[in-house]
Amino acid sequence: MSKATILVIDDEKGIRDMLGYTLQQEGYGFISAENGREGLKKALENDIDLVITDIKMPDMEGTEVLEQVKRAKPDVEVIMATGYVTIETSIESLRKGAYDYISKPFNIDEMLMTVGKALEYSRLKKTVIKDGEILGRLRELDTIKTEFLSNVSHELRTPLMSIKNSLDLLADEFNGKLSESGKTLFGVCVRNSVRMGNLVSELMEFSKMESGSFEIKKKKIALKPVVDEVLAEMIPVAGAKKISLLSEFEGGISPGEEINADPDRIKQVLINLTANAVKFTPEGGKITVDVKRLSSPSRGEAPLAGEGGLIEISVTDTGIGISPENLEKVFQKFYQVKAAQSESIKGIGLGLAIAKNIVEAHGGRIWVESGPLPIGPDLSSNGLSGSLPGTKFIFTLPI
Ligand SMILES: Nc1ncnc2c1ncn2[C@@H]1O[C@H](COP(=O)(O)OP(=O)(O)OP(=O)(O)O)[C@@H](O)[C@H]1O
Numbered sequence: 001m002s003k004a005t006i007l008v009i010d011d012e013k014g015i016r017d018m019l020g021y022t023l024q025q026e027g028y029g030f031i032s033a034e035n036g037r038e039g040l041k042k043a044l045e046n047d048i049d050l051v052i053t054d055i056k057m058p059d060m061e062g063t064e065v066l067e068q069v070k071r072a073k074p075d076v077e078v079i080m081a082t083g084y085v086t087i088e089t090s091i092e093s094l095r096k097g098a099y100d101y102i103s104k105p106f107n108i109d110e111m112l113m114t115v116g117k118a119l120e121y122s123r124l125k126k127t128v129i130k131d132g133e134i135l136g137r138l139r140e141l142d143t144i145k146t147e148f149l150s151n152v153s154h155e156l157r158t159p160l161m162s163i164k165n166s167l168d169l170l171a172d173e174f175n176g177k178l179s180e181s182g183k184t185l186f187g188v189c190v191r192n193s194v195r196m197g198n199l200v201s202e203l204m205e206f207s208k209m210e211s212g213s214f215e216i217k218k219k220k221i222a223l224k225p226v227v228d229e230v231l232a233e234m235i236p237v238a239g240a241k242k243i244s245l246l247s248e249f250e251g252g253i254s255p256g257e258e259i260n261a262d263p264d265r266i267k268q269v270l271i272n273l274t275a276n277a278v279k280f281t282p283e284g285g286k287i288t289v290d291v292k293r294l295s296s297p298s299r300g301e302a303p304l305a306g307e308g309g310l311i312e313i314s315v316t317d318t319g320i321g322i323s324p325e326n327l328e329k330v331f332q333k334f335y336q337v338k339a340a341q342s343e344s345i346k347g348i349g350l351g352l353a354i355a356k357n358i359v360e361a362h363g364g365r366i367w368v369e370s371g372p373l374p375i376g377p378d379l380s381s382n383g384l385s386g387s388l389p390g391t392k393f394i395f396t397l398p399i
Pocket residue numbers: 202272276277280317319320321322330331335336337338340346347348349350351352353391
């Protein structure tokens with residue numbers, strides 16, 4: 001980046017020469033003018049970053065120069081130079097937008113320091129303005145994206161429903177009449193329409209969250225049936241990879257004990273956590289859902305809420321794990337760890353962002369641990385995943 005250009009306006013030739021010599025020595029671009037009028041003209045005509053103007057000049061007051069420069073070029077900083085500084089002129093100049101003063105005769109070091117500071121200030125000011133603009137534009141794009149997702153997911157839903165319904169009808173009509181390869185192809189259609197349905201629901205859910213129209217309907221529920229339902233739904237996918245699914249209720253919580261929560265939403269969180277666990281755990285692994293009552297606050301949690309305290313639910317797997325730098329990031333919308341994708345494990349990276357939203361809407365917290373140490377299950381129980389770090393997602397819910 002080339003150094004800044006400075007315009008010096010002073011009726012004394014000695015001063016102009018001295019400043020010109022010093023500033024050019026420092027590598028600054030230098031322009032000079034011998035009176036206010038000429039100075040203003042040069043200020044407007046040239047691409048300058050800073051003005052040093054004398055206050056007392058025969059044709060025009062320095063403060064007048066200051067005002068006009070600031071009006072025409074607000075980004076240009078102006079330093080006032082004067083032989084005698086009165087409080088009145090100082091205040092007046094500062095009020096009119098001067099950056100600072102230097103007093104004559106100049107102390108070269110002080111003068112260069114003030115020039116440096118003024119230029120830095122002007123640079124920072126421009127950056128802040130630029131950042132503000134970028135932020136505004138990013139927000140705008142984010143809104144457009146959310147609206148787009150909402151429209152697209154709604155539009156996809158209708159034809160998808162008709163594909164699903166047609167597949168159901170076809171299944172009724174041709175059940176048993178299909179050849180082996182026909183059955184395989186039919187299975188592909190059904191599985192993919194289900195997968196696409198899940199994707200569309202996830203997108204719709206997400207756009208609802210982004211637009212603030214997402215609702216939680218709390219009621220008294222027992223967790224055990226919710227956990228059982230989730231595990232039952234996961235059996236086919238987990239079974240295909242010979243992954244075992246377990247659940248445990250401990251820490252003084254009885255399986256029938258009720259908490260105040262939205263059962264569909266909690267199920268949704270657990271489905272995503274267990275589906276992730278299955279996706280990122282190799283064949284023969286193990287997934288455990290643990291539910292316990294917390295006797296003490298966990299990870300900076302507020303003291304136990306209400307009279308009932310907190311329930312902690314965790315999903316632990318024996319899979320590939322998450323590296324420390326990604327532990328926070330996985331909760332960001334659309335974030336996926338690169339390595340996982342190479343194993344053709346698809347998804348759109350919204351599951352955890354949605355889960356976090358749901359847990360927080362219940363007044364809970366969600367986080368993840370990975371690595372050999374904090375993980376509960378015995379990793380050596382099977383040869384395949386024994387050497388993997390495993391992952392444990394934990395969330396809390398007030399009772
Ligand atoms: N149990 C896990 N083990 C290892 N990595 C995980 C685990 N759970 C999540 N991740 C990482 O976090 C990322 C984000 O997870 P998230 O559930 O938000 O999205 P996804 O599963 O990729 O897609 P989606 O849930 O939208 O279908 C995953 O892509 C993966 O890289």
